[in-house]
Each structure stands twice: as C-alpha cells, then as structure tokens.
Amino acid sequence: MNRRRFLCLSAAALAPLPGHAGTVAAWEGTGLGTSLSLRLVGADPHHARQTFARVGAEIARIESLASLHRDSALTRLNRDGHLAWPAPDLLDILTIAGQVHAATGGAFDPTVQPLWLALANGTDTEAARHLIGWDRIHLTPEEIRLDPGQALTLNGIAQGWAADRIAALLRAQGFTEALVDMGELAALGDGGWPVAIVGPDDAPLAETRLANRALATSSPRGTLVNGQPHILGPQGQPPLWQTVSVSAPRAAIADALSTAFCLMDRPAMESALAGFPGSRLEALA
Numbered sequence: 001m002n003r004r005r006f007l008c009l010s011a012a013a014l015a016p017l018p019g020h021a022g023t024v025a026a027w028e029g030t031g032l033g034t035s036l037s038l039r040l041v042g043a044d045p046h047h048a049r050q051t052f053a054r055v056g057a058e059i060a061r062i063e064s065l066a067s068l069h070r071d072s073a074l075t076r077l078n079r080d081g082h083l084a085w086p087a088p089d090l091l092d093i094l095t096i097a098g099q100v101h102a103a104t105g106g107a108f109d110p111t112v113q114p115l116w117l118a119l120a121n122g123t124d125t126e127a128a129r130h131l132i133g134w135d136r137i138h139l140t141p142e143e144i145r146l147d148p149g150q151a152l153t154l155n156g157i158a159q160g161w162a163a164d165r166i167a168a169l170l171r172a173q174g175f176t177e178a179l180v181d182m183g184e185l186a187a188l189g190d191g192g193w194p195v196a197i198v199g200p201d202d203a204p205l206a207e208t209r210l211a212n213r214a215l216a217t218s219s220p221r222g223t224l225v226n227g228q229p230h231i232l233g234p235q236g237q238p239p240l241w242q243t244v245s246v247s248a249p250r251a252a253i254a255d256a257l258s259t260a261f262c263l264m265d266r267p268a269m270e271s272a273l274a275g276f277p278g279s280r281l282e283a284l285a
Helices: 045-066 073-080 088-103 110-121 125-129 158-172 251-261 266-273
Strands: 007-009 024-031 034-041 082-084 143-145 178-181 185-188 193-198 204-210 213-218 244-248 280-284
Touching (some): 034 045, 034 158, 045 073, 088 143, 088 251, 088 266, 110 125, 158 185, 158 251, 193 213, 204 244
Antiparallel strands (some): 024 034, 034 178, 082 143, 178 185, 185 213
C-alpha cells in the first residue's frame, strides 16, 4: 500500500470548523504503507486518547487482512492460492473491487500483482500478464480461490476502505465532525473540510470542501516500479493521466475509481461514475 497522494490539507482544516465551538484533537501515525492522521472536533482529551487507541488497533486489524508487507490474510491467500472461511471484511473489500472492475471495463483489476512483481524483479512480464484476470477468482463466503500462479494486490482500494472503517469507528464513538486520512480521505460533518489537490509537480489542480464525503487521488508516477508507473494496465494499457482525483460517499469507491481512471479516457470515466451514485471526478491532469 505504497501510493503517494497529492493532497494538501489547508490550514483551515487544522482549526475548529466555522460555527463549531469545539477544539480539534490531532493524531498522526504510520501504517497501510503511508502517513496517517486524524482530526477530531469537540473531543475532550480523555475521549480522544481512548479513540486514538481504538483507531490504532483497527489499523493493525486492517493490515492483518490486506497488507502485502507482513503476514496477513492476503499474503496467505497469495502464497497458498486459496483461503478458507475468509473474514467478512476481506470479502467486502473484494466484493467492492469486483464491482469497480465491472464498472471500469476491467481497468481496475487486483490480479495485476504478478505483473507488478515481474516488473520489480526484472522477470518475464509477458508470462505474468497471462495470470491477470479477475474473472478467474472464485469468491464465496466459504473460500477465496485463485488460479495457479495468480496473486492479488489491494493497493488500489485498501487505503480507501480503511478510511471508511475508521470513519465508521468515529461515528460509533459519537464524533460528528472529523477528518480521516488513511492514505485517502474521509470527512465527517456538514461544515466541510477544505482540501487542495495538487499534481506531482506541486501545481494546484483543484480545491474542494469535503462534508460527509471521501476523496482519493492517484498519480501513476508518484511511485515507480523499476522506472515504470506503479499503476499497471491489466491489458497493457499505459496511464493516460498524471493525476486523477475522485470523490464519493465511500472512500473505497473513490480509491478504486481514481486508480482505474488513470488508465481510462473521459467518456469511459463518465460511464463508470454512473454506476456509483454520488461519485464525481474532482481533478484530472
């Protein structure tokens, strides 16, 4: 989950929201392959400390499901080719991935992991391409099974899914105004958190306010794999854009769409957005 994002939280995001008398409690950490942060409005110090501890535990749990860099359900699935009685949350991530795969005409495809490894290791990329194919995944509550040689990456969706989970945790703790940054953003509250989107060269692309909404940004050359963009076309298609930002009611949807849209033209993007009500393109460069 090592995806550089090009988002700038404006200074206003670190102060009490207009019309809200509460102060902001801040937390910063690392996980999910990136820097993480939270801003909670109206939290007393004790409640904030308790909540931050719960957030840390939830991040560890999410990594135990979806990380490629430690022992996890995902690494065991890739190693063994199957996983019996997968956790419902892992099934949820993969179900959303399948929905975005269908909506984007296959541009979003977590089965590109063998190609990523071939590029990283300098091995046969053509052989790796023959292992790509979401339609070959067997996904049921009883078992996830891959075809021989297949492997999955959730790097294009897991950070967004994590933002959704942390946002849900905060709501359960009684917070109504918060900004969650788990590599992708999820905002709670009606007041709106100002966010500026910039490109890889730090050029400003757009500004928006997030209110009960999520935002994800992908830049193919933000991370390179042996000099190649880290967002890989399942059918060999190269990235068409430097930076794509998508907002949506769910961060997992925004995350997966922004990844896929790096490989898609505008008409194809609009068609995919129609399948996810409330989702929209925020920046494109």
